[in-house]
Amino acid sequence: MLAFAGVAVLFFALPLLGLLWRAPWSKAWTYLSDHDSLTALRLSLQTSLWATALSIVFGVPLAWMLARSTFPGRSALRALCTLSMVLPPVVGGVALLFALGRRGVVGQWLYRWFDYQLPYTTAAVVVAQTFVAMPFLVITVEAALRQLDRAPEDAARTLGASRWYTFRRVTLPAISPALAAGAVLSWARALGEFGATITFAGSYPGTTQTMPIAVYLARETNPEQSIILALLMIVISFAVLVSLRDRWFGAADRVGVSS
Amino acid sequence: MRRLHTPLVATLVLCSLFAAACSDDNGAPTTTAPGTTGDVVVLAASSLTEAFTEIGDAFTAANPEANVTFSFAGSSDLVTQISEGAPADVFVSADDATMAKITDAALNATDPVVMARNSFAIIVEQGNPKGIATVADLADPDLVVVLCAGSVPCGKGAVAILANAAVTVTPKSLEDKVKGVVTKVTAGEADAGIVFVTDVQAAGSAAEGVDIPADVNVISNYPIVVTKDAQHADAAQAFIDFVTSADGQAILATYGFLAP
Missing domain, CATH: 3.40.190.10 (Periplasmic binding protein-like II)
Incomplete structure (x- = not known):
């Protein structure tokens, strides 16, 4: 067992080691303070946070519906709503184009009536990221809702609490570790999103060129810069994962709610 | 026993991690008779996709012992792949400046030959x-x-x-x-x-x-070279000879390329 665990650790540590080994440390600051790098970083943080917020706002009700109500075709609906997890991101981007692009099922009417073209905008980046990231939150929250002891909710209801009040004051606090875990997973997926973004939103500095795309493009012109940018993304992700792990996932262990 | 297995598992995992690099070695034998046998891996500029696909068919039709595998991408992406050790026998870029990155790093085995213009x-x-x-x-x-x-x-x-x-x-x-x-x-x-x-x-x-x-x-010139680490250098040269032959040039012309 330990040997296999060791291989797994090595498997994740080696690529990081590779980056550290090849990183041009003496020029790191020059590359990091580069205007284009900062622009891409800011855009990535903004869009991924927006995508996480949208995933929570729409994903929690979706998870609630999938966990609590029974209706024919629920399994198919769940599969539909989590399809983008298994879809190659580029395919997801093409599908989004056919839906929301200028010639898309819905997009053509947006263009015709409001002269609005979603692709090439920062909003399109958020849409692409939300499309691939939300299922991670839905699945996590749905699992927590299913495993939740219904007794406190029933008690609240018999004591006269409305459904919304019960959800807000009883259910939500109970699933908050799972919600946090799902939100972090979604955020991480959104931050790393590449394929759907470049296909659906395009790539332009400041509006649609996120960090992963900047890393990819820099790899062609300036491989050293791409390594530094990649390391910066890793540092940010690592910091978030480590700090949240202690605060929220740790809380889950203590309270005894499995997520 | 467990200790013996560990390196094997690690090797398998790492091999799958670097699948592209490992799998190529399992392909065609590296010691082939000179000429047009073996699997030629051609990394070519994205704009050559259609023309080279047809040239590949014509080349393998003329040399049934040979096989051509194409990888089409942006020229500079291909340069990065080659410098990182991606398996490649032939490289074509869509301009001289990108080819210069290969020749400057001495990653070519033959001098660049302009095979077409665009x-x-x-x-x-x-x-x-x-x-x-x-x-x-x-x-x-x-x-x-x-x-x-x-x-x-x-x-x-x-x-x-x-x-x-x-x-x-x-x-x-x-x-x-x-x-x-x-x-x-x-x-x-x-x-x-x-x-x-x-x-x-x-x-x-x-x-x-x-x-x-x-x-x-x-x-824009389209220079072509055999790469330094070509596994099938002879077949690679045969492919380049075919591209620059009258047959190859005729196919390129039908796709709108200008003669070199």
Whole structure:
């Protein structure tokens, strides 16, 4: 067992080691303070946070519906709503184009009536990221809702609490570790999103060129810069994962709610 | 026993991690008879996709013992792949500047030979609904113009053409390869882009081209080399000989490439 665990650790540590080994440390600051790098970083943080917020706002009700109500075709609906997890991101981007692009099922009417073209905008980046990231939150929250002891909710209801009040004051606090875990997973997926973004939103500095795309493009012109940018993304992700792990996932262990 | 297995498992995991590098060694034997046997891995500029696919078929038809595997991508992406040790026998770039990165790093086994040339055109939707006639028309801020990123040959060409015509364009997106521009236009998400003449032809009825006059246009060379680490150098040279032969040149011409 330990040997296999060791291989797994090595498997994740080696690529990081590779980056550290090849990183041009003496020029790191020059590359990091580069205007284009900062622009891409800011855009990535903004869009991924927006995508996480949208995933929570729409994903929690979706998870609630999938966990609590029974209706024919629920399994198919769940599969539909989590399809983008298994879809190659580029395919997801093409599908989004056919839906929301200028010639898309819905997009053509947006263009015709409001002269609005979603692709090439920062909003399109958020849409692409939300499309691939939300299922991670839905699945996590749905699992927590299913495993939740219904007794406190029933008690609240018999004591006269409305459904919304019960959800807000009883259910939500109970699933908050799972919600946090799902939100972090979604955020991480959104931050790393590449394929759907470049296909659906395009790539332009400041509006649609996120960090992963900047890393990819820099790899062609300036491989050293791409390594530094990649390391910066890793540092940010690592910091978030480590700090949240202690605060929220740790809380889950203590309270005894499995997520 | 457990200790013995650990390195094996680790090797398997690492091998799958670097699947591309490992799997190639399992392919065709490395010690083949000289000539046209073996599997030639050709890394070629994205704009050669259609023409080289046909040339590959013709080459294998003429040399049944040989096999050609293509990988098409942006020229500069391919340079990065080669410098990182990706398996490759032949490399073709869509301009001299990108090939210079290979020759400067001494990653070539033969001197670059220009096998074709290409010029640029404006690609627009079928029927040219926006009525684009000149390079200057691209400056219209209401147009959705998509160009290649400055790192790839088609992007360098576009920058040079816009400079030649003294036109300033604000593109909506900078694609990492020429086919990215083509698909944005054929999908109806962009009104116009600057691509190679051959890309317009390859797009067929989905798009049409607007000529760029010669005094503004740029001609790009397509140099071809056998790579330093070629596993099948003889077959690679045979492939290059075929491309530069009358048969190969005839195929390139049908796709709109100019003779070298």
